[in-house]
Amino acid sequence: MEGRLGQNSVPPSTSFDKSKILDVKPLRSLVPVFPTSPQAPPFVCAPPFGPFPSGFSPFYPFSGSQTSSDYNGPSGTTPTGPFPAPIRSFRRPPPEFAGASNDETASSMEGLNEDGFSEGKKRALRGSSSSQKKTRRSRNTELSLSGFKGKGFDASALVGIGDLQREDGDRDIVNCVLMTFDALRRRLSQLEDAKESTTGIIKRADLKAGNILMSKGIRTNTRRRIGVVPGVEIGDIFFFRMELCVVGLHAQSMGGIDYMITRGDFEEEPVALSIVSSGGYDDDTDDSDILIYSGQGGNFNKKDMQVADQKLERGNLALERSLRRNNEVRVIRGLSYSPNSNVKVYVYDGLFRIQESWTERGKSGANIFKYKLVRVPGQPSAFALWKSVQRWKEGFPSRVGLVLPDLTSGAESIPVTLVNDVDDEKGPAYFSYFPTVKYSKSFSLTRPSYGCNCQNACSPGDLNCSCIRRNEGDFPYTGNGILVSRRPMVHECGPTCPCFPKCKNRVSQSGIKLHLEVFKTKDRGWALRSLDPIRAGTFICEYAGEVIDKLRVSETREEVQNDEYVFDTTRVYDSFKWNYEAGLVEGESSSDCYEDYAIQDPLIISAKNFGNVARFMNHSCSPNVFWQPTIYEQNDQSFVHIAFFALRHIPPMTELTYDYGIAQSAQAESKNPLNGKRKCLCGSLKCRGSFG
DNA sequence: GTAGATTCACAGTG
């Protein structure tokens, strides 16, 4: 805990003058906060999605009542009044796209909880047989809907997707489809990891998962459209091309240009809908509102690296036509980010228009089409935010509001920045940074320890490994350290296991890997966010603090109740679905897909005096993080830790939140409903109003 | 040890 700030003029957190620091209690709730920076003025919210002038409606080539004249200029999306807004605060447009079906769309959403998963699946709208068109079955795509086979059951009913939602999505449906995709992908990846390397069957769990969802109708926004895709917001991130397909943002699984044939005045012609800029070319410009995009084609015969002139056909022709028509084109930027530069993330960057096109002679001498795209005014720029964050991570000197470069004073292997660009407060109330959980000596919540016998690293599928056996035979993490499923307990290897410290079954004990940041909010005290994009299932941090002996809980009840920095497994938590749908995996029934997380031993941790970044995570009724008990042996005993994992993909700079649950005492004392509770400011549509 | 190159098995749409 010694300050390592040395030459820095900023004092280490341990030497804060308490008297100068207000005792700020985090109000603990969430509204995403968008940073202001000198480089980028506050975003102007001119929502790509309205409010639309009355009479405005999106252009559909196949609907007779619309004409392309609606798109004759930026006026259709002119902001009605600029105001600073968090980048992710955009709300979907009123579902006027679906015509007069608003009511039905809304009512069918009631069964969805904040994760977009249906709790009452039975009442899901029954799909017609449209999705039952004969699906190609590659030899590897053989799968059975166990339990549903032959009953005429629409698989998409598993996740509550009706016909309407399949054609036109919204935020909840998009989330639901993405969560289903990733849960299935993780499971397939886990199954693949567990196989002998020579008999591998699923080399590409992402493609397989996408294929299953597409063929089962678990997808949305199948209606091809120009412009906004309902439910997808600027700044949303994706980690697989198939994710773009299943939410209808970009229908090509590989191709960079998505287009559709539309009926022009006299003849059919292609119109570009969306492009994925994968960064392979020197598309980069300093101005994040401009993108230079290269056409497709011209590389045949990859082996010899032979190239040919690109032709004005397919995607290139569509872009050319879209230049003339001046229609909006969705732009998805494929970016690779340090330090994991082999992982690519796709960022939805909003609507652009093609301003000009030309041909260029490429390095190899062949002609390449080039298109200049310009951002439709009034939209936030996800890419500009991305570039700012990159500069901050490189230690860009003049970041506004930077209070401390490392709040942990070196206690974590990666610095945690402390930022306040809201007011003058110099930091949160005093506490000692401690990276893990502290059990008191005489603590009873322990078990005798026993590790595995694996040399080197424990390998998935090895049932000789006792650590894996304790996880019901499943290796809890995928090869790149992503949690596969929630479960009552994750058993990790511990210090006495002979396997390497790099063993993949040590994810939650290896400390923080993300560049996290504690920041001041306008109305909810201090909060936590990440500068790095986060994949669903990524370990974020554990809840560090002092464990309160359960035998002493009653005598310290008062104390615990007034402690705002407390984590308590005995609270009442809303259940939610995160694991894969067993019905989508060959040979698995719903009992294989347990989602039980009742914890055996109650655990209460106070981070009031000792804690880590987790103590700054606020509550939300629509959280993006969840907790998962993990256990590993330590000094001949094993202790339960609370590990936090990303519930879904989380874009950079988005506040991290989890569900605090409701204290049982607060529930019982119903005389005063706000007793022990605090007003919730999470701003979610599904906000319960209070928490704690 | 790390960054770049190579290899391999693939899915959706026109």
Next chain:
DNA sequence: CCACTGTGAATCTA
């Protein structure tokens, strides 16, 4: 049913 579009992960190479 073919043509067309690269992708993501693992492995090899410099």
